[in-house]
Amino acid sequence: MELLMNKQALANALQLVSKAVAVRTPKQVLMGILLEVHPDELVATAYNLELAIQTRVPADEETGLQVRQTGAIVLPARYFGEIVRKLPDTQIHMRVDANYMTEISAESVEFHLHGIDAEEFPELPNFIGYESMHIPAHTLGRLIESTVFAAATSEVRPALTGVSITSDATQLTFVATDGLRLAQHRVAHPDLPERHVVIPAKSLSELSKILPEDDSPVEMVLTPSHGLFVLGSTRFYTRLLEGSYPDTSRLIPRSARTQVVLPGDAFLQAIDRAALIARDKDNHMVRLEVEGDTLTVTSHSPEVGNVSETLHALRKEGEDLQIAFNGRYVIEAVRALDAAEIAIRFNGANQAFVIERSGDPSMLQLISPILWRS
Amino acid sequence: MELLMNKQALANALQLVSKAVAVRTPKQVLMGILLEVHPDELVATAYNLELAIQTRVPADEETGLQVRQTGAIVLPARYFGEIVRKLPDTQIHMRVDANYMTEISAESVEFHLHGIDAEEFPELPNFIGYESMHIPAHTLGRLIESTVFAAATSEVRPALTGVSITSDATQLTFVATDGLRLAQHRVAHPDLPERHVVIPAKSLSELSKILPEDDSPVEMVLTPSHGLFVLGSTRFYTRLLEGSYPDTSRLIPRSARTQVVLPGDAFLQAIDRAALIARDKDNHMVRLEVEGDTLTVTSHSPEVGNVSETLHALRKEGEDLQIAFNGRYVIEAVRALDAAEIAIRFNGANQAFVIERSGDPSMLQLISPILWRS
Numbered sequence A, B: 001m002e003l004l005m006n007k008q009a010l011a012n013a014l015q016l017v018s019k020a021v022a023v024r025t026p027k028q029v030l031m032g033i034l035l036e037v038h039p040d041e042l043v044a045t046a047y048n049l050e051l052a053i054q055t056r057v058p059a060d061e062e063t064g065l066q067v068r069q070t071g072a073i074v075l076p077a078r079y080f081g082e083i084v085r086k087l088p089d090t091q092i093h094m095r096v097d098a099n100y101m102t103e104i105s106a107e108s109v110e111f112h113l114h115g116i117d118a119e120e121f122p123e124l125p126n127f128i129g130y131e132s133m134h135i136p137a138h139t140l141g142r143l144i145e146s147t148v149f150a151a152a153t154s155e156v157r158p159a160l161t162g163v164s165i166t167s168d169a170t171q172l173t174f175v176a177t178d179g180l181r182l183a184q185h186r187v188a189h190p191d192l193p194e195r196h197v198v199i200p201a202k203s204l205s206e207l208s209k210i211l212p213e214d215d216s217p218v219e220m221v222l223t224p225s226h227g228l229f230v231l232g233s234t235r236f237y238t239r240l241l242e243g244s245y246p247d248t249s250r251l252i253p254r255s256a257r258t259q260v261v262l263p264g265d266a267f268l269q270a271i272d273r274a275a276l277i278a279r280d281k282d283n284h285m286v287r288l289e290v291e292g293d294t295l296t297v298t299s300h301s302p303e304v305g306n307v308s309e310t311l312h313a314l315r316k317e318g319e320d321l322q323i324a325f326n327g328r329y330v331i332e333a334v335r336a337l338d339a340a341e342i343a344i345r346f347n348g349a350n351q352a353f354v355i356e357r358s359g360d361p362s363m364l365q366l367i368s369p370i371l372w373r374s
Helices: A007-020 A077-086 A137-145 A201-210 A264-278 A327-337 B007-020 B077-086 B137-145 B201-210 B264-278 B327-337
Strands: A002-006 A032-038 A041-047 A051-058 A066-069 A071-076 A091-096 A101-106 A109-114 A132-136 A162-167 A171-177 A181-188 A195-200 A217-222 A226-231 A234-239 A258-263 A285-291 A294-301 A305-312 A315-318 A321-326 A341-346 A353-357 A360-367 B002-006 B032-038 B041-047 B051-058 B066-069 B071-076 B091-096 B101-106 B109-114 B132-136 B162-167 B171-177 B181-188 B195-200 B217-222 B226-231 B234-239 B258-263 B285-291 B294-301 B305-312 B315-318 B321-326 B341-346 B353-357 B360-367
Touching: A002 A007, A007 A032, A007 A041, A007 A051, A007 A077, A007 A091, A007 A201, A032 A066, A032 A077, A051 A201, A071 A077, A071 A109, A077 A101, A077 A109, A077 B264, A109 B264, A132 A137, A137 A171, A137 A181, A137 A201, A137 A217, A162 A201, A181 A327, A195 A201, A195 A234, A201 A226, A201 A234, A258 A264, A264 A285, A264 A294, A264 A305, A264 A327, A264 A341, A264 B077, A264 B109, A285 A327, A321 A327, A327 A353, A327 A360, B002 B007, B007 B032, B007 B041, B007 B051, B007 B077, B007 B091, B007 B201, B032 B066, B032 B077, B051 B201, B071 B077, B071 B109, B077 B101, B077 B109, B132 B137, B137 B171, B137 B181, B137 B201, B137 B217, B162 B201, B181 B327, B195 B201, B195 B234, B201 B226, B201 B234, B258 B264, B264 B285, B264 B294, B264 B305, B264 B327, B264 B341, B285 B327, B321 B327, B327 B353, B327 B360
Parallel strands: none
Antiparallel strands: A002 A066, A002 A091, A032 A041, A032 A071, A041 A051, A051 A234, A091 A101, A101 A109, A109 B305, A132 A217, A162 A171, A162 A195, A171 A181, A181 A360, A217 A226, A226 A234, A258 A315, A258 A341, A285 A294, A285 A321, A294 A305, A305 B109, A341 A353, A353 A360, B002 B066, B002 B091, B032 B041, B032 B071, B041 B051, B051 B234, B091 B101, B101 B109, B132 B217, B162 B171, B162 B195, B171 B181, B181 B360, B217 B226, B226 B234, B258 B315, B258 B341, B285 B294, B285 B321, B294 B305, B341 B353, B353 B360
């Protein structure tokens, strides 16, 4: 294997795939980046068995890629990435010689790096024969952001560490829950194949980092065991989670005994201030009292002190109430909704409550209260 | 104690002093910020017994400070700082009531925070009757930056964890050494009082963060036990280190068997690349070979690979040589010099070598070689 290419093109490709490099494992090859050189492109791949990122660099004027000899090698990601970053910003020459020793040189700098036989690199999952669907990158990004934080971090119920994705003829739904709160986001989308999968939340977080902010189409392919997302010349593979995901639809209350509409920012800031006093408590307990159209947010810590703040609802329907909740959950929920106006639907102090964008039921956050004696 | 003031003015004062708050200590009062309210100013102080920062906020239009009742209180820094940061950006009202409970309110937000009796706050060191000297902030900043990194981090020889500062009728000299490398920076300064003190490197690092980038004068006062730096309305106090500092002047070789002058950036990058391969070794060993006016920088790791790079000296005098050193030390030394051209003076493979700005002996970096068989 031998090639010439611009330093920046190689550095960009390595940075892109580096998120899928295994951090600590006895299998050294998983801590490496696979480079495959074809007559007209370089393919860089990292695969930690949970997720894989693969990107293709074409031989053209912009990348400066010139292939002298095809071939493949696995190089230790930690060193390879830093070596390329620290090289002069000019043309790089790479050549693999006997015993997988790889020369990486530019100007008067010459590195030799021990590589690993490309045959040892694991095979990527196969998606041949599976139907694909297309979704704009920006929409996919919002679906992930607005749900992924609500997935469980504990491994007690493994399926809950993922985000449940359901598609059918009319819509695409993302749901995540850790058992105490739930985030759901649904977009209308005609003609999707029917699928129900659970993708590890960690994988989706990494995917969201490399999604472009625009509406370029992302191709999504789901098999019974794996998911594939194709973004231009980059392919993102993830393992799916096994085990059944709970039917969350019946957790969501349809009616409300109290409904308030609030400015999203003012409510977020009030909860953020109250959670500050409550942060040393395990459950970040914040209390909310709705009386007429006045909301009073309070929290109290015997060691630190207390805080109280009043807000006025833009609209209020139904009965007054007092409720307590984990302030951090509410902060994350309201941030995810990212709305000028939010609507909160309560069903008494001991029932889960729903936070939505006012007038927009496509996104929904459900939070369990903390039980307390008034 | 009761006052009104602008949120931003209070937040700025708290941020400034917060670096001197104790992080973990059984003495709660040291984790607090002392507020003293006088008829025409607010004084905020933090003091962890090693260093203290005190700043004065005048009652004027810009700060919005209006004193309703003088007094003093100590508030827990961790909560107080965040509370103020999270308040609406408007006028803040503070009032201390019975039992040191402190109300901090703005608009419809009202915090109550448990305070501590100001009588419990330790007294700051006294500088009355000591002569002061004045030095431009930018000069003091450069003196610190170019030496402080070379101080020892191990407490085996406590004096070496500080920077030695010597002043006399003609000059001011900063020296730091950890026993393997030494940094010295000297500026001409007429009419300074004669002093020799050792200031903890940690204190100087904190001081350099709050020094303005300009040439405003900093007043410096040294007693046998403490140092004081006055920057406008802010006072920075530090404990001095006890124990004698070694006489480092005779460590510095006056002559050279080999001298090379190099472009600073190119040399820095070459050592940085070589240190990358050597980084997993305890001593970051980089080898340098000078042959004619050609320098070859190499490093080698049995597990990772190797690197080699050639540079050309702008000027070279004296004999050829091969030498090995800790690449990280050389990187820090060359960065501290921050010079377009550097001069290196060697006295054979087994003697410490000197790196200076070419043509400027005011700053000097001395580094011990690593002994190896060629």
